[in-house]
Amino acid sequence: MKQRPPLKMDKCIEFTNxxxxxxxxxxxxxxxxxxxxxxxxxxxxFSN
Known part of the structure; x- marks a missing residue:
């Protein structure tokens, strides 16, 4: 299984907000x- 790419900054900001x-x-x-x-x-x- 391929490893998921790290979160993009905009996704992080969206989640954080x-x-x-x-x-x-x-x-x-x-x-x-x-x-x-x-x-x-x-x-x-998220990566755990």
Whole structure:
């Protein structure tokens, strides 16, 4: 079975915004490097 490719950034942002959308817009609050870290952490969760 082929390994799934890592999540694309836009998918990560979409997922993150859904998860934390209760009164927060993380896209506006977080800097890019923080988003990148969050995306990497999210990707780890999905790849398990």
């Amino acid at each position: 859904k998860k934390f959308s209760e009164g927060l817009n993380l896209a506006k609050m977080l800097r890019n490097y923080e988003y990148q870290f969050l995306c990497e952490e999210t990707s780890k969760i």
